[in-house]
Amino acid sequence: MWVLAVQRCLHYAARMPATLPAAFVEQVRSGFPADFLSTEPADLTEFGKDWTRVFSPAPAAIVFPRSTDEVSRLLKLCNTHDVKVVPSGGRTGLAAGAMAANGELVVSLKRMNRMDPVDLLGMTVRVQAGAVTEAVHKYTAEQGLTWPVDFASKGSSHVGGNISTNAGGVRVIRYGLTRQWVLGLQVVTAQGEVLELNGSLEKNNTGTDLRQLFIGSEGTLGIVTEATLKLTRLPGKADVFLFAVPDVPAVLRLFRDARKASFVINAYEFFTDKCLRRVEKHRGIHAPFTEPSGCYVLIEAEAAQRDALDTWLAHVFEDGLVTDGTLAQSSRQAEELWALREGISESLSSTGLPHKNDISLPVAALEAFCAELHTVFEARYQGWEICNFGHIGDGNLHINFMKPDTMEKAEFLARTKDADQEMFALVRKHRGSISAEHGIGLLKKPYLHFSRSEEERALQRAIKRVMDPKNILNPGKILD
Numbered sequence: 001m002w003v004l005a006v007q008r009c010l011h012y013a014a015r016m017p018a019t020l021p022a023a024f025v026e027q028v029r030s031g032f033p034a035d036f037l038s039t040e041p042a043d044l045t046e047f048g049k050d051w052t053r054v055f056s057p058a059p060a061a062i063v064f065p066r067s068t069d070e071v072s073r074l075l076k077l078c079n080t081h082d083v084k085v086v087p088s089g090g091r092t093g094l095a096a097g098a099m100a101a102n103g104e105l106v107v108s109l110k111r112m113n114r115m116d117p118v119d120l121l122g123m124t125v126r127v128q129a130g131a132v133t134e135a136v137h138k139y140t141a142e143q144g145l146t147w148p149v150d151f152a153s154k155g156s157s158h159v160g161g162n163i164s165t166n167a168g169g170v171r172v173i174r175y176g177l178t179r180q181w182v183l184g185l186q187v188v189t190a191q192g193e194v195l196e197l198n199g200s201l202e203k204n205n206t207g208t209d210l211r212q213l214f215i216g217s218e219g220t221l222g223i224v225t226e227a228t229l230k231l232t233r234l235p236g237k238a239d240v241f242l243f244a245v246p247d248v249p250a251v252l253r254l255f256r257d258a259r260k261a262s263f264v265i266n267a268y269e270f271f272t273d274k275c276l277r278r279v280e281k282h283r284g285i286h287a288p289f290t291e292p293s294g295c296y297v298l299i300e301a302e303a304a305q306r307d308a309l310d311t312w313l314a315h316v317f318e319d320g321l322v323t324d325g326t327l328a329q330s331s332r333q334a335e336e337l338w339a340l341r342e343g344i345s346e347s348l349s350s351t352g353l354p355h356k357n358d359i360s361l362p363v364a365a366l367e368a369f370c371a372e373l374h375t376v377f378e379a380r381y382q383g384w385e386i387c388n389f390g391h392i393g394d395g396n397l398h399i400n401f402m403k404p405d406t407m408e409k410a411e412f413l414a415r416t417k418d419a420d421q422e423m424f425a426l427v428r429k430h431r432g433s434i435s436a437e438h439g440i441g442l443l444k445k446p447y448l449h450f451s452r453s454e455e456e457r458a459l460q461r462a463i464k465r466v467m468d469p470k471n472i473l474n475p476g477k478i479l480d
């Protein structure tokens with residue numbers, strides 16, 4: 001066993017890319033387990049990238065710590081030897097935050113997936129950063145509780161990645177963002193110090209809340225190693241509806257009405273007919289309507305009294321708020337309706353070349369924004385198919401420009417830069433955000449100024465300089 005371990009160390013050393021300093025390599029070899037570091041080509045490719053597929057992975061090596069102590073000792077070494085580090089979770093990010101394209105050392109948290117016993121009185125659970133989101137859901141469900149951070153990639157994403165991106169998802173309208181569901185954080189700083197921030201306290205007014213600095217900072221200020229998650233009761237039985245409506249103003253009219261109804265909305269999602277056509281083509285599943293419609297709304301609501309629900313349903317039809325609709329009669333039907341919405345992202349990529357954006361606006365500005373965007377595209381991007389969907393109940397739109405079949409890929413990619421500029425100018429005009437929930441990473445960095453002022457960016461840079469003066473943590477992400 002020991003001989004094997006030594007052989008593996010020598011094997012790593014022999015293949016170690018020149019970009020990692022020899023003294024650093026030597027100390028990793030002597031101070032960590034034999035399977036701590038990999039330079040296997042398959043690992044470099046797999047762990048050097050996220051879902052964005054825009055940049056090519058080129059990490060120097062990948063490390064797989066098992067404990068906070070290992071992360072701490074590693075970062076001390078990295079800081080001493082000026083080794084650049086990319087923290088890596090489930091690699092489902094859509095902003096190239098976990099991309100290692102410049103010979104960095106990737107720190108994968110995947111082995112750190114311990115979940116402590118659920119605190120039933122405090123309704124919390126402490127987990128390591130590499131715990132998979134869905135595994136946390138299953139684990140806490142055994143106690144009738146849940147961590148309400150929920151989206152299509154939950155089977156792969158990690159709690160550490162969710163925290164570092166301040167992830168949103170389909171239940172934000174009811175529960176808010178990840179930020180609201182993290183009580184305490186354990187973070188390792190660029191210098192290798194271990195910070196315990198806020199423990200499991202609900203209330204703690206003792207000055208600046210450092211925990212919040214790390215949430216959403218995409219691994220640029222520290223590596224999250226453990227978190228105390230706030231839990232809530234599992235929602236009760238849910239009703240799932242799918243409605244057909246003609247256009248975005250109708251989507252919003254229905255939203256205003258549904259919010260006043262006597263049920264609790266868990267999710268209010270919308271997609272256009274163009275999205276549906278691509279899901280149908282890719283997955284072979286269909287909406288339960290005979291006639292196509294401009295837009296569709298999926299509502300999941302915690303089950304109301306049956307009478308109240310029937311009254312509301314009769315009202316939306318009688319008052320012309322919807323043109324067609326269905327209420328799932330079983331959990332299987334509910335899953336089928338959800339599949340139409342959750343299959344969109346994958347179907348766009350499988351049936352064409354989408355250029356994806358994830359923006360948010362004040363809900364009150366959505367109608368004007370969509371109308372103005374339509375005008376821009378009619379005037380200057382004729383023939384482009386625009387596939388819109390998203391968590392519209394919280395102002396979040398996923399806007400996808402599809403490459404026209406007749407256009408070369410290079411020309412399309414070049415023109416999307418102009419289209420983005422025009423769209424982000426509208427986002428700024430309506431006081432929205434160029435990244436609602438996916439983050440900035442490498443992908444949206446050139447556009448940050450549309451959402452953050454010069455003064456804000458200067459302050460963000462100053463914070464980074466104080467916390468990571470050698471710029472070893474996820475360099476080049478969010479800001480240069």
Ligand SMILES: Cc1cc2nc3c(=O)[nH]c(=O)nc-3n(C[C@H](O)[C@H](O)[C@H](O)COP(=O)(O)OP(=O)(O)OC[C@H]3O[C@@H](n4cnc5c(N)ncnc54)[C@H](O)[C@@H]3O)c2cc1C
Binds near residue numbers: 220
């Ligand atoms: C099909 C699909 C649907 C999606 N739907 C949604 C959605 O509805 N809402 C939403 O918000 N997102 C969505 N996403 C994006 C993505 O799943 C989230 O951003 C998720 O939170 C990323 O988690 P991850 O573990 O995969 O992080 P990664 O992609 O591995 O990393 C994301 C960022 O966090 C940093 N990071 C990772 N772990 C740590 C750590 N322990 N400490 C410090 N930094 C760390 C990385 O360096 C990187 O900057 C979707 C993605 C896909 C593929």
